[in-house]
Amino acid sequence: VSKLVYLASVSQDGYIAAPDGSTDAFDVGPELIDFLVRTYPEALPTHAREQMGIGGALAFGSVLMGRRTYEVGLKLGITSPYRHLEQYVVSRSMERLPSDDLHLISGDPVSAVRKLKARGGKDIWLCGGGVLAGELIGEIDELVLKRQPVLFGAGIPLVAGRFSAVRFRCAGEVNAGAVAVATYRR
Numbered sequence: 001v002s003k004l005v006y007l008a009s010v011s012q013d014g015y016i017a018a019p020d021g022s023t024d025a026f027d028v029g030p031e032l033i034d035f036l037v038r039t040y041p042e043a044l045p046t047h048a049r050e051q052m053g054i055g056g057a058l059a060f061g062s063v064l065m066g067r068r069t070y071e072v073g074l075k076l077g078i079t080s081p082y083r084h085l086e087q088y089v090v091s092r093s094m095e096r097l098p099s100d101d102l103h104l105i106s107g108d109p110v111s112a113v114r115k116l117k118a119r120g121g122k123d124i125w126l127c128g129g130g131v132l133a134g135e136l137i138g139e140i141d142e143l144v145l146k147r148q149p150v151l152f153g154a155g156i157p158l159v160a161g162r163f164s165a166v167r168f169r170c171a172g173e174v175n176a177g178a179v180a181v182a183t184y185r186r
């Protein structure tokens, strides 16, 4: 059975983006890029991987994006951000996706994730955002938080919605320059 891993950058006060949805305040210095290349090379967008001359996927075989997360790249003309992975976009409002590379999940994302998990093989990357993470809270097996040295005060929460406390145990933390990458397992 594969795991659902929520890997995201998060402010010290628990936001994955500023109130306007921007993530410019996040540090993406060379140490963080080095860490990702060594540990999660598949979490870099395909165009960046091509520019850097890196390939391979270590942890993930697929990626799940909420509609608003997918639209961040789409607004920049990137229709297929992670072509090296099997890509899923979760949306009730989109009827079709602008690229045949992607699969649309318009039904219940929980049952879709359970089916993906049951196939086994590489893990599933939950790219975000907070709304989708809230819908999938019961299915998240691991959190990999790129803890950013910034406070937003308000913004897009790491996990949105109401649910009973979900406990994880810390499985390690590494420093990647200004960013501490912490892993938590269910």
Ligand SMILES: NC(=O)c1ccc[n+]([C@@H]2O[C@H](COP(=O)([O-])OP(=O)(O)OC[C@H]3O[C@@H](n4cnc5c(N)ncnc54)[C@H](OP(=O)(O)O)[C@@H]3O)[C@@H](O)[C@H]2O)c1
Pocket: 007, 008, 009, 010, 015, 016, 017, 020, 021, 022, 023, 065, 066, 067, 068, 069, 070, 072, 090, 091, 092, 093, 094, 105, 106, 107, 108, 109, 127, 128, 129, 130, 131, 132, 133, 135, 156, 160
């Ligand atoms: N820091 C990071 O690492 C990181 C990572 C990812 C995203 N982000 C940021 O997060 C923001 C987007 O996150 P968000 O929380 O606002 O939105 P989101 O979770 O990306 O997308 C929400 C949308 O997903 C669809 N969705 C969610 N649950 C669903 C369900 N049960 N069934 C069907 N569709 C469902 C809906 O689309 P429809 O409305 O189309 O039905 C919903 O409006 C962006 O600003 C982005 O920059 C940051």
